[in-house]
Amino acid sequence: MQATIKEDAKLLAHLMRRAGFGSTYSELKEISHLSYDDIVDSLISPKDTSWMGAHVIRRHHFEHASMMSSRGLGEFWLYRMATTKSPLIEKMTLFWHSIFATGYPKVVHGMQKNYQINMFRTMCFEDLDSILLEVSKDPSMIIWLDNQENHNGAINENYGRELLELFSMGVGNYSEDDIKECARAFTGWTIANRDYMVERSDRDSDQPFGRIAWHFKFDGNDHDFGEKTFLGEKGNLNGEDIVRIICNQDSTARFIARQLYNFFIEDEVPVPSWNDIPPKNPEAIDILVKSYFDNNHSIKEMLRTLLKSNFFKSDNVRYKRVKSPVELVTGVLRITGDLDRPKRSMFYHFGKMEYMGQWLTNPPTVEGWHEGHEWIETGSIVERVNYASEQLSNETLPGIKKVISNITEISNSREDIPQNCLQELGVLDVSNETMDILMEFAKNLDIPDEKIISGVIKLIAASPDFQNC
Amino acid sequence: MATTKSLKHLSYERTLGMTYMEGKGFYYPNDAVVSPEGKIYVLNRGQEHFGSGRGIRVTVLDTEENFHSVFGKFGSGYCEFTWPSAISMSPDGRLFITDEHLNKVIILNSNGDPLGEWGKSGEGNNELNSPSGITFDNDGNVYISDTYNNCVKIFTDEGKHLQTIGKSDGEDGLNLPWRLSIGPDSNIYVADWGNDRICSYDKNGNFISAYGKSGLDEGLLLKPADVVVDKSGNVYACDWGNERIQVFSNSGDFLEMNLGESKLSGWANDFFSVNAEEAQTRSIANLHISDIPFVNPNDRHEISSHIEEYFWGPTSLNIGPDGKLYITEVNRHRIQVFNI
Numbered sequence: 001m002q003a004t005i006k007e008d009a010k011l012l013a014h015l016m017r018r019a020g021f022g023s024t025y026s027e028l029k030e031i032s033h034l035s036y037d038d039i040v041d042s043l044i045s046p047k048d049t050s051w052m053g054a055h056v057i058r059r060h061h062f063e064h065a066s067m068m069s070s071r072g073l074g075e076f077w078l079y080r081m082a083t084t085k086s087p088l089i090e091k092m093t094l095f096w097h098s099i100f101a102t103g104y105p106k107v108v109h110g111m112q113k114n115y116q117i118n119m120f121r122t123m124c125f126e127d128l129d130s131i132l133l134e135v136s137k138d139p140s141m142i143i144w145l146d147n148q149e150n151h152n153g154a155i156n157e158n159y160g161r162e163l164l165e166l167f168s169m170g171v172g173n174y175s176e177d178d179i180k181e182c183a184r185a186f187t188g189w190t191i192a193n194r195d196y197m198v199e200r201s202d203r204d205s206d207q208p209f210g211r212i213a214w215h216f217k218f219d220g221n222d223h224d225f226g227e228k229t230f231l232g233e234k235g236n237l238n239g240e241d242i243v244r245i246i247c248n249q250d251s252t253a254r255f256i257a258r259q260l261y262n263f264f265i266e267d268e269v270p271v272p273s274w275n276d277i278p279p280k281n282p283e284a285i286d287i288l289v290k291s292y293f294d295n296n297h298s299i300k301e302m303l304r305t306l307l308k309s310n311f312f313k314s315d316n317v318r319y320k321r322v323k324s325p326v327e328l329v330t331g332v333l334r335i336t337g338d339l340d341r342p343k344r345s346m347f348y349h350f351g352k353m354e355y356m357g358q359w360l361t362n363p364p365t366v367e368g369w370h371e372g373h374e375w376i377e378t379g380s381i382v383e384r385v386n387y388a389s390e391q392l393s394n395e396t397l398p399g400i401k402k403v404i405s406n407i408t409e410i411s412n413s414r415e416d417i418p419q420n421c422l423q424e425l426g427v428l429d430v431s432n433e434t435m436d437i438l439m440e441f442a443k444n445l446d447i448p449d450e451k452i453i454s455g456v457i458k459l460i461a462a463s464p465d466f467q468n469c
Numbered sequence: 470m471a472t473t474k475s476l477k478h479l480s481y482e483r484t485l486g487m488t489y490m491e492g493k494g495f496y497y498p499n500d501a502v503v504s505p506e507g508k509i510y511v512l513n514r515g516q517e518h519f520g521s522g523r524g525i526r527v528t529v530l531d532t533e534e535n536f537h538s539v540f541g542k543f544g545s546g547y548c549e550f551t552w553p554s555a556i557s558m559s560p561d562g563r564l565f566i567t568d569e570h571l572n573k574v575i576i577l578n579s580n581g582d583p584l585g586e587w588g589k590s591g592e593g594n595n596e597l598n599s600p601s602g603i604t605f606d607n608d609g610n611v612y613i614s615d616t617y618n619n620c621v622k623i624f625t626d627e628g629k630h631l632q633t634i635g636k637s638d639g640e641d642g643l644n645l646p647w648r649l650s651i652g653p654d655s656n657i658y659v660a661d662w663g664n665d666r667i668c669s670y671d672k673n674g675n676f677i678s679a680y681g682k683s684g685l686d687e688g689l690l691l692k693p694a695d696v697v698v699d700k701s702g703n704v705y706a707c708d709w710g711n712e713r714i715q716v717f718s719n720s721g722d723f724l725e726m727n728l729g730e731s732k733l734s735g736w737a738n739d740f741f742s743v744n745a746e747e748a749q750t751r752s753i754a755n756l757h758i759s760d761i762p763f764v765n766p767n768d769r770h771e772i773s774s775h776i777e778e779y780f781w782g783p784t785s786l787n788i789g790p791d792g793k794l795y796i797t798e799v800n801r802h803r804i805q806v807f808n809i
Contacts, residue, residue, distance in 0.1 A: 060569070061517065062782070122764070192761075195754070199746055206488045207487060208736075210781070343570075347518075
């Protein structure tokens with residue numbers, strides 16, 4: 001019987017591509033008895049947060065157990081993204097990782113970066129005040145932006161500057177004096193055993209017995225307790241006060257709203273241009289800003305507003321985001337089911353993601369990755385197309401076996417196969433041009449049906465349409 | 470406090486080894502075997518960047534921490550290993566190494582020269598699916614934890630299947646077993662990793678008993694990795710998920726546990742003697758902080774990542790010819806030696 005794709009299935013598929021990493025038709029059917037709003041609520045507050053699990057991964061990947069180097073933690077996270085039952089949590093963890101971008105080469109401590117990622121995961125839906133406070137105390141961030149060198153009487157502005165410019169308000173909404181006062185407020189926010197830990201990082205030393213995890217320390221002897229003036233507020237301000245003042249700013253609400261819009265709805269220009277180029281949808285930003293202030297700066301409620309909004313559901317924004325390499329690879333892995341247990345193919349998947357331009361857990365600069373069409377360039381597009389088409393047409397992988405079996409069962413003729421493939425892969429839409437190519441392939445080749453299905457899937461994965469979500 | 474009961478069964482003596490990617494040192498040492506002559510053969514998984522095998526090797530030292538040699542080669546060819554998972558020595562002195570990716574057993578002499586290999590992937594009697602533990606009985610038969618086939622298989626040293634143990638949905642059934650050993654009573658003791666318990670079988674493969682229940686408290690187990698039994702019949706469980714060693718009586722009563730007490734090894738002292746800056750900054754560091762604000766105070770993995778003296782990733786136990794307990798820690802790249 002020819003299966004039909006309902007419009008609400010397309011909306012649901014859109015939701016799962018953006019609030020997760022995509023869902024197959026079988027997975028969509030499992031939640032289709034719920035209303036759209038209930039599905040959004042269940043994504044934000046999932047009852048089932050299970051995934052492959054840390055123990056079994058650590059048993060086989062020892063680098064994932066102690067994370068001495070740069071890739072183990074990213075691979076560990078990829079396992080989680082590819083197998084989690086609560087994908088929005090991982091998507092939000094990725095969102096914060098992209099904003100509070102902390103690179104490996106200066107931290108030189110995989111486990112410590114893993115703890116930062118865990119913090120993003122735990123805090124991902126909290127109020128912005130709590131998140132910024134934890135970020136300010138995070139040992140990886142302290143080392144990344146040199147706050148251990150921010151002393152009473154000899155400030156280092158690095159963290160204070162980035163907190164305002166890239167983490168909360170954006171250029172044009174504060175002064176150079178505000179940066180200096182901000183830095184004064186964060187003096188003494190350091191890590192325990194600073195000299196030994198920094199020495200080890202500087203030397204990339206894992207002797208004698210591997211890395212030792214860091215923890216935050218407030219050094220009152222090195223804190224500037226003097227009066228400060230920050231964004232018009234005067235007093236004996238400390239780091240907590242700075243975060244409170246920042247989070248009460250309209251510019252902060254607009255900055256976070258635009259970040260959410262960029263990540264979940266459609267690609268914006270990179271952050272450094274935001275002071276010059278207005279948002280694509282100012283009304284949407286206003287709605288999200290209102291949600292921010294109406295709900296005590298709650299990210300969870302901003303996200304709920306966003307995902308239930310008409311501007312999110314609109315046909316006009318579907319397939320308007322270029323998948324990041326993480327989204328592309330994770331989406332493919334969730335279909336193929338290759339990571340059904342820890343295995344060495346992880347190195348291949350993770351390496352491919354890197355070749356596509358995104359080294360998960362090691363963003364290139366404090367700006368994070370530039371999203372959108374910057375993911376697509378001559379080298380990366382070849383990697384993206386080859387990876388997706390190779391993996392999704394691999395008939396030995398458990399998820400692909402299931403997809404092919406389902407398509408075989410519902411297809412009455414060769415003409416059915418293209419549409420059924422698009423359905424099974426997640427109720428996908430493609431252009432008329434792509435559809436014509438799929439149909440021509442399906443109708444005119446004299447090979448077994450299974451090979452036709454596999455071939456159509458490969459063509460879908462190689463199509464321009466598959467690069468977006 | 471590292472130990473909660475009197476040091477009746479476990480008394481820290483010293484630490485062997487240290488982290489080194491190549492050569493003299495360990496890099497993710499996940500198993501070891503101590504020969505009757507007191508040589509320690511340490512199996513190192515090495516680095517896994519892009520699936521490379523840098524640092525993969527067997528490091529040979531003795532119980533006095535004298536370095537002897539390294540050998541072994543990464544790869545999938547003859548007598549090469551990719552994911553070396555366990556090492557043991559046959560009664561005639563040959564080294565047998567399992568590979569949980571290649572699903573084979575590699576045989577080397579004590580100098581590391583290749584002698585042969587056997588095993589293939591699958592579910593059948595003569596096949597393996599991620600072998601992760603290996604030991605011998607006095608007759609030279611090989612016992613292998615066949616992890617994803619959820620059983621222990623007994624082979625001749627030439628790879629002929631003799632018997633399968635623990636393949637059952639009942640009480641005697643194993644779930645992702647890790648390491649195993651033969652006790653002085655000739656019984657077979659298995660770290661039943663997936664069921665959070667230690668199982669014992671007689672030499673004919675009949676189920677005897679299971680110790681332990683899932684949990685974090687004393688006497689409970691979380692994903693045990695290894696088990697050995699001393700001459701008195703006391704059972705030492707490598708409680709990997711709880712980052713500790715626990716001692717049980719042969720009837721399964723909890724006796725003692727230890728979280729690790731490592732001090733610097735001889736090799737580590739040598740390292741600091743020529744790395745003065747690190748030695749100086751280490752000397753003013755407090756590495757024994759107890760008031761760390763852990764994200765999850767019940768997560769022993771997180772705690773051990775912060776406190777260097779604690780066990781972190783204990784995956785292998787051996788009772789040496791000197792009667793001491795050698796505990797290999799994969800995440801700390803060392804061996805803690807305890808008097809028992």
